[in-house]
Amino acid sequence: MLVHPQFDPIALSVGPLAIRWYGLMYLVAFVLFIVLGRYRARSGPERGWTAEDLDNLLFYGVLGVVLGGRLGYVLFYKPMYYLQHPLEILYVWQGGMAFHGGLLGVLVALWLFGRKTNRSFLQVGDFVAPLVPTGLAAGRMGNFINGELVGRVTDVPWAMIFPQVDNLPRHPSQLYQFFGEGLLLFALLWWFSGKARPRAAVSGFFLTGYGVFRFLAEFGRQPDDFLGLLGFGLSMGQWLSLPMIIAGILMMVWAYRRADYSGTTRPAR
Structure with a gap:
């Protein structure tokens, strides 16, 4: 049985200044966004992007x-609580x-x-999309280091105990998301784009x-205590992922129906 390493959430402290792993x-x-963005602007099919564009976009x-x-979070997960405690919305x-x-x-x-740079919304989105998964991977690694957003109780051989939560073996769901919606999605998107x-x-x-990777990972992730599982035994994360999957598929169908054999897009009629 694996046990969470119990990392100190503070990576470095100098006097009263504390730098946390999650902040790192x-x-x-x-940093990855800027580095990969500059490479993509220089070598990818999306041209015309400058270093200043990337800085502003970030x-x-x-x-x-x-x-x-x-x-x-306020609207999807705890609307009634924050309606009664509106000032706590600022307590990030x-x-x-x-x-x-x-x-x-x-x-x-x-x-x-x-609008500011005279680019279409989809043009900006297509450039940015391949740069996002590495940031998601970094965030999930931060979740794992902090031992938060733990998985459901399980008996799989790689189950992990998170002592700061309880002594039950759980899915290391943060790592599932790190590999799925992080590294694997990055590799697929980088190749596709x-x-x-x-x-x-x-x-x-x-x-x-x-949407697909998040939907699958949610089967191993512990639902929020104040919500639990919702309709059809799905979590809030899964219900929010379904519209993403549907929208993504419709966008791809729309894109390819408007595209000619060379991969360019026909003018809108």
Whole structure:
């Protein structure tokens, strides 16, 4: 039976200043975004992006993730609680972020960035999509280091005990998500976006891929105590992933129906 290593959540402290592992994972995510974005702008099919574009896009994206992630958690998971304690919406240091809310926030940020730079929403989305999974992987590794968002009780050989939670063997669901919606989705998207694709195809591929990997990983992840399992025995994460899968598939079908044999997109009629 495996036991969680019980990492110290503080990676480095200098006097009163403490740097946490979770914060370092965010830094890793931002660095990877810039490095991979510059490589993609230089070598990928999406051209015309500058280093300044990437810096500005990262700024917009961070705002979208933080604001959307927090509001998504408030609205999707604890609306009645925060209705009674509205000031606690600002207490982000207490935790409580939702990926699906963060995604909505990022979509708004991409639209605003596109308007500012005279790019279409789908053009920005297709460029950004392959850069996202490495950030998701870093976030899930932060979850694992903190021993949070643990999995369901199981008897599989690789089950892990998280002593800070209880002494029951559980799925290391953070690692499932690290490999699935992180590394594997990155590899698939990087390969798929390496050649010219119809506009919206890469964005659709991301939505479908993330939705599928998240839906599957949720079978091993412990549902939130205050929600439990919802209709048909599915978790909130699974219910929120289903629209992503459907939207992603529809986007890809739409993209390829409008594309000619060379992979370019026909003008809208």
